[in-house]
Amino acid sequence: MPPPNNSRKAIAPNLIELPAKLENLPLFMTFVCDQARQFDFTDKRTLEIELVLEEALVNVIEYAYPTERPGRLILHLEGKADGKLHLEIRDKGVLFNPLERAAPDLEAELMERPIGGLGIFLMKELTDGISWHRKDDENCLSIIFEPRHVK
Amino acid sequence: MPPPNNSRKAIAPNLIELPAKLENLPLFMTFVCDQARQFDFTDKRTLEIELVLEEALVNVIEYAYPTERPGRLILHLEGKADGKLHLEIRDKGVLFNPLERAAPDLEAELMERPIGGLGIFLMKELTDGISWHRKDDENCLSIIFEPRHVK
Amino acid sequence: MEIKELKRENDLLTATLSGRMDAITAAEFTSQLENWITQELKSFTIDCGQLDYISSAGLRAILMAAKKVRSLDGKLQLAALQESVQTVFEISGFDKIIPIFANLDDAAS
Amino acid sequence: MEIKELKRENDLLTATLSGRMDAITAAEFTSQLENWITQELKSFTIDCGQLDYISSAGLRAILMAAKKVRSLDGKLQLAALQESVQTVFEISGFDKIIPIFANLDDAAS
Ligand SMILES: Nc1ncnc2c1ncn2[C@@H]1O[C@H](COP(=O)(O)OP(=O)(O)O)[C@@H](O)[C@H]1O
Ligand SMILES: Nc1ncnc2c1ncn2[C@@H]1O[C@H](COP(=O)(O)OP(=O)(O)O)[C@@H](O)[C@H]1O
Numbered sequence: 001m002p003p004p005n006n007s008r009k010a011i012a013p014n015l016i017e018l019p020a021k022l023e024n025l026p027l028f029m030t031f032v033c034d035q036a037r038q039f040d041f042t043d044k045r046t047l048e049i050e051l052v053l054e055e056a057l058v059n060v061i062e063y064a065y066p067t068e069r070p071g072r073l074i075l076h077l078e079g080k081a082d083g084k085l086h087l088e089i090r091d092k093g094v095l096f097n098p099l100e101r102a103a104p105d106l107e108a109e110l111m112e113r114p115i116g117g118l119g120i121f122l123m124k125e126l127t128d129g130i131s132w133h134r135k136d137d138e139n140c141l142s143i144i145f146e147p148r149h150v151k
Numbered sequence: 152m153p154p155p156n157n158s159r160k161a162i163a164p165n166l167i168e169l170p171a172k173l174e175n176l177p178l179f180m181t182f183v184c185d186q187a188r189q190f191d192f193t194d195k196r197t198l199e200i201e202l203v204l205e206e207a208l209v210n211v212i213e214y215a216y217p218t219e220r221p222g223r224l225i226l227h228l229e230g231k232a233d234g235k236l237h238l239e240i241r242d243k244g245v246l247f248n249p250l251e252r253a254a255p256d257l258e259a260e261l262m263e264r265p266i267g268g269l270g271i272f273l274m275k276e277l278t279d280g281i282s283w284h285r286k287d288d289e290n291c292l293s294i295i296f297e298p299r300h301v302k
Numbered sequence: 303m304e305i306k307e308l309k310r311e312n313d314l315l316t317a318t319l320s321g322r323m324d325a326i327t328a329a330e331f332t333s334q335l336e337n338w339i340t341q342e343l344k345s346f347t348i349d350c351g352q353l354d355y356i357s358s359a360g361l362r363a364i365l366m367a368a369k370k371v372r373s374l375d376g377k378l379q380l381a382a383l384q385e386s387v388q389t390v391f392e393i394s395g396f397d398k399i400i401p402i403f404a405n406l407d408d409a410a411s
Numbered sequence: 412m413e414i415k416e417l418k419r420e421n422d423l424l425t426a427t428l429s430g431r432m433d434a435i436t437a438a439e440f441t442s443q444l445e446n447w448i449t450q451e452l453k454s455f456t457i458d459c460g461q462l463d464y465i466s467s468a469g470l471r472a473i474l475m476a477a478k479k480v481r482s483l484d485g486k487l488q489l490a491a492l493q494e495s496v497q498t499v500f501e502i503s504g505f506d507k508i509i510p511i512f513a514n515l516d517d518a519a520s
Contacts, residue, residue, distance in 0.1 A: 016182070017166040022435060027185050031167070034178050047464060047495045054466045058434045106504030110477055118503050119467040125502050173326060198355060198386050205357045209325045257395030261368055269394050270358040276393050 013078040020061045020073040020091060028057055028075055032087065039079045041147055048126045049085070049145055055119035056089050056141060064093025064139065084128070085145040090138045097132045098123070098141065164229040171212045171224040171242060179208055179226055183238070190230045192298055199277045200236070200296055206270035207240050207292060215244025215290070235279070236296040241289045248283045249274070249292065303327035305334050313376065314345040316406065320352030323360030331363045335370070344376030347409045351382035356390055368400055377401070381409045412436035414443050422485065423454040425515065429461030432469030440472045444479070453485030456518045460491035465499055477509055486510070490518045 016031045018024045032053050036046050057073065065071035076088040098120045104113075124130060129144030167182045169175045183204050187197050208224065216222040227239040249271045255264075275281060280295030303321040310316075315338055323331065338346070346367070356364075368378045381403040383391065391397045403409035412430040419425075424447055432440065447455070455476070465473075477487040490512040492500065500506045512518035 013168075014170070015166060015168040017164075018186075019165070023189060024185070025435065027182060030181060031178060034175070035169075038174060044495060050464065051466050051499065054433060054468075058466075058468065104504075106507070108504075108508075110474075110481060110508040113474060113478075113508060115471055115475055115478075116467075118470050122467055122499065122502060176326065195386060201355065202357050202390065205324060205359075209357075209359065255395075257398070259395075259399075261365075261372060261399040264365060264369075264399060266362055266366055266369075267358075269361050273358055273390065273393060 013076055015074070015076055017072060017074045019070040020057075020065060020093075021070045022058075022061055024073075025054070025057055025061070028073070029053060031075065032077055035077055035079065036085060036145075039083075039085060041085070041145070045145070045147060045149065048149060052123045052126050052143065052145075053087070055123045056143070059098065059119060060089065060091045060093065060139075063096065064091045066094065083147050087143040087145070089141045089143070092138050095134055096139060097134075099130065099132050164227055166225070166227055168223060168225045170221040171208075171216060171244075172221045173209075173212055175224075176205070176208055176212070179224070180204060182226065183228055186228055186230065187236060187296075190234075190236060192236070192296070196296070196298060196300065199300060203274050203277050203294065203296075204238070206274045207294070210249065210270060211240065211242045211244065211290075214247065215242045217245065234298050238294040238296070240292045240294070243289050246285055247290060248285075250281065250283050303330055305331060308349070310343070313343050314347070315343045316347045316349070318349040318352065320350075320354075322355040323353060323363070324355065324357045325359040328357075328359040328363040331360075332366060335367045339370070339374070344371055344374045345378075346371060346376070347379045347381060347406065349381050349406050350384070350387060353384060353387055356387050358394075361390070361394055361396060364396070364400065379403060379409050381406050412439055414440060417458070419452070422452050423456070424452045425456045425458070427458040427461060429459075429463075431464040432462060432472070433464065433466045434468040437466075437468040437472040440469075441475060444476045448479070448483070453480055453483045454487075455480060455485070456488045456490060456515065458490050458515050459493070459496060462493060462496055465496050467503075470499070470503055470505060473505070473509065488512060488518050490515050 014031075014035060016028060018027065029050060033046055033050055036049050041049065060073050071092055074090040076090075078086040080086060101117070101120050103121055104117050123143075126149060127143050128146040128149060131142045133140050165186060167179060169178065180201060184197055184201055187200050192200065211224050222243055225241040227241075229237040231237060252268070252271045254272055255268050277300060278294050279297040279300060282293045284291050303319070303323050306318045306320070308316040308318060319331065321327070335346070364378070371378050379401045382405050383402060391400070391402065412428070412432050415427045415429070417425040417427060428440065430436070444455070473487070480487050488510045491514050492511060500509070500511065
């Protein structure tokens with residue numbers, strides 16, 4: 001039996017580049033979710049993709065450009081023939097590797113839990129692959145989603 | 152008196168690149184309209200921008216890639232400090248200069264009016280500047296919108 | 303885009319067209335019209351008061367409809383166009399080939 | 412996101428939270444809670460049955476609220492979380508610090 005032909009599902013690299021401001025968050029989100037839906041991800045997985053994306057984008061918007069006017073935010077999205085979705089988020093902001101942040105203490109009492117510090121942790125937990133590198137003065141965060149998240 | 156300072160309104164070149172399919176039309180439209188609204192265009196002018204944009208995109212989607220699977224469609228948007236919005240639409244499809252199309256005969260009787268052929272005409276009528284060139288195997292359609300259209 | 307039938311009298315139908323008539327939605331109008339024609343209707347008055355947007359794909363559907371009903375000895379009339387839709391009609395010269403009225407009452411008289 | 416007050420009994424308020432609690436909307440919850448606290452309310456039960464989405468900005472607002480009301484000797488309880496929201500709470504360990512009930516009745520008893 002020949003292997004199932006998923007190649008018609010593959011989508012070429014898609015790109016959106018906009019200033020890193022909160023006003024543009026919905027547009028970035030729609031860009032990815034529309035494509036994810038065309039790529040046959042379940043509603044549940046699409047919600048998780050949305051969550052990871054929001055965390056990644058909001059961090060660039062809030063922290064990557066501390067002094068200047070809103071800098072650039074570039075988002076690449078590529079659907080592979082094997083059903084995986086590859087996302088790359090790039091900014092020219094301060095060097096920051098999110099994967100080096102320590103995980104939050106999930107056992108702490110209510111009053112001991114610090115405010116914040118959950119975004120990066122959620123990103124790590126809900127993706128099927130995440131890596132970071134710095135290249136040409138850019139932070140590049142690469143993320144892989146499988147149609148169904150296996151923990 | 153110093154000239155009015157509109158520079159805070161300028162928006163850097165923004166970019167979206169997606170396959171040229173009708174499914175992606177709403178995303179391209181939202182991309183431009185969101186930015187136009189941030190750029191303080193009136194609702195009336197935003198509707199006209201929307202119309203011009205739909206005509207330009209639909210032509211690429213319907214005609215630029217007659218044989219292959221959906222090709223690429225690239226849209227650049229730049230808000231200038233003088234309040235003008237610059238749009239560039241690029242595709243790698245068949246060479247086609249829309250500005251060479253003859254205008255439709257607006258005086259013809261109902262039964263003599265041909266079906267179609269109004270899209271390019273509307274684009275020309277509603278823009279404040281439109282030019283086309285072919286470069287590196289790409290059709291580049293450049294469009295300028297002023298906040299208020301002067302005929 | 304939404305099409306709502308208001309009333310039928312003999313072979314005359316009155317309806318409203320609302321929302322956006324664009325490259326994605328215009329075909330709905332064409333197939334609705336074909337459907338009506340199979341029901342022996344041949345004259346149509348359409349209230350466009352809630353039609354917010356029309357592109358050349360919409361104009362194409364309107365022109366096809368107008369030609370079709372003319373060939374059946376019927377007619378297609380529009381009423382209550384919003385300013386931006388009216389502008390698109392005027393630029394395209396459609397105000398000279400499609401009867402346009404201020405409201406449904408004017409269209410009926 | 413929408414916040415709707417259902418009822419008040421002494422210093423206990425019951426409300427529903429619906430829609431999306433994200434980086435853009437979460438601040439509405441924080442300011443609504445501050446507003447309630449100035450009205451002498453200090454215990455809150457929130458029905459999240461129609462809450463479709465929560466991100467870390469939402470969790471942040473919930474945690475700030477829970478700490479605030481604890482410091483007033485009140486409490487914050489949630490009810491009827493959707494599966495995807497429940498998952499986010501569990502991953503974050505919030506199910507161990509915020510009381511979560513199947514529905515409003517369970518929360519009341
Ligand atoms: N792009 C970035 N550049 C610099 N610092 C960052 C960036 N993204 C995140 N951080 C830092 O990492 C911390 C943890 O981020 P995160 O886990 O998303 O939670 P939160 O933003 O709610 O604190 C942030 O508080 C911030 O100090
Ligand atoms: N990108 C393109 N490549 C090739 N031909 C095109 C392209 N865009 C438009 N055309 C041709 O120009 C004609 C006129 O286009 P237009 O004015 O938009 O009206 P319509 O598409 O409704 O016919 C089309 O019918 C098509 O033959």
